[in-house]
Amino acid sequence: MTNTVLSPSYPACDLSPRPLSDKPFAHIVHPEFIDSQLYAQLSKTFPTCPPKTGPTGFSLYWGDKEYRQLLATQSAWQSLFNTFHSQLFINWSREQFADVWEREGCKLKLAQACYVPYREDRVDKERAKLRKVEHAPHELWVRMDIHQGRQGYDRPIHLDHARRLMSMLIYMCDHTENAMKGGELYLHDDQQRRSPYPAVTRITPRHNLMIAFPCSSRSHHSVSAITTQRAPRNYIQVHISSSVDIWPRPPVPRWRRTLSSIKSHLKSVSDLSAASPAGKVSAR
Numbered sequence: 001m002t003n004t005v006l007s008p009s010y011p012a013c014d015l016s017p018r019p020l021s022d023k024p025f026a027h028i029v030h031p032e033f034i035d036s037q038l039y040a041q042l043s044k045t046f047p048t049c050p051p052k053t054g055p056t057g058f059s060l061y062w063g064d065k066e067y068r069q070l071l072a073t074q075s076a077w078q079s080l081f082n083t084f085h086s087q088l089f090i091n092w093s094r095e096q097f098a099d100v101w102e103r104e105g106c107k108l109k110l111a112q113a114c115y116v117p118y119r120e121d122r123v124d125k126e127r128a129k130l131r132k133v134e135h136a137p138h139e140l141w142v143r144m145d146i147h148q149g150r151q152g153y154d155r156p157i158h159l160d161h162a163r164r165l166m167s168m169l170i171y172m173c174d175h176t177e178n179a180m181k182g183g184e185l186y187l188h189d190d191q192q193r194r195s196p197y198p199a200v201t202r203i204t205p206r207h208n209l210m211i212a213f214p215c216s217s218r219s220h221h222s223v224s225a226i227t228t229q230r231a232p233r234n235y236i237q238v239h240i241s242s243s244v245d246i247w248p249r250p251p252v253p254r255w256r257r258t259l260s261s262i263k264s265h266l267k268s269v270s271d272l273s274a275a276s277p278a279g280k281v282s283a284r
């Protein structure tokens, strides 16, 4: 492939419809999602992510200086960004998941869904609600986050924010090649979500493997702790998001709200410490 930026009319990924799997909740999988030549370029230039906020503790987000430099110097990354930040991508997702959104009670008027170029900052990314809502619910925006999961990284069973319409993960590493123990993605059903890692659906990271799912109130997922690895668990996370909650969610009990506010206070203290030269962010 020539070293040029692909426009959304020539998507960097295979945006044809995929068969929907329903167990334990609606999702799609693609074993070779990104154009193979482009994937080779992305793989070769995958950045070393510095310690930052976010679930892995090592990430690059739109708005970071290093992210801007990566897109400016590596056209493959700019092409991927252009593909996701487009009306074409919103349309693909709508066609792929329209039935699921309706069935699971998504509050969006999907016929009006349109792309807007809005950037959610690092502070809002961690928050259940945006500090300031600037767009109507059907005006959708996209995140393309770059992550490296290192030893110790895990994710307990959780739902993504209720403002997320769809979450997508694209793995840019191989579980076997990395001699990785742990680091698998698990999809849970409602009955089993309280047990540690029930074998409902397990996704093992493989090069260029993509999984995507609507962020309904049934989409509980987790990542098992990485206990050994030869190289980081490189992956890209893409969200299509509204600015307000669009999924019905059970009310959060008062004790959990209190616990969350204590946790977010502790996190902000930890983030402040990470910002200092001697600081360090744990790889959660």
Ligand SMILES: [Fe+2]
Binding pocket: 158, 159, 160, 221
């Ligand atoms: Fe998640």
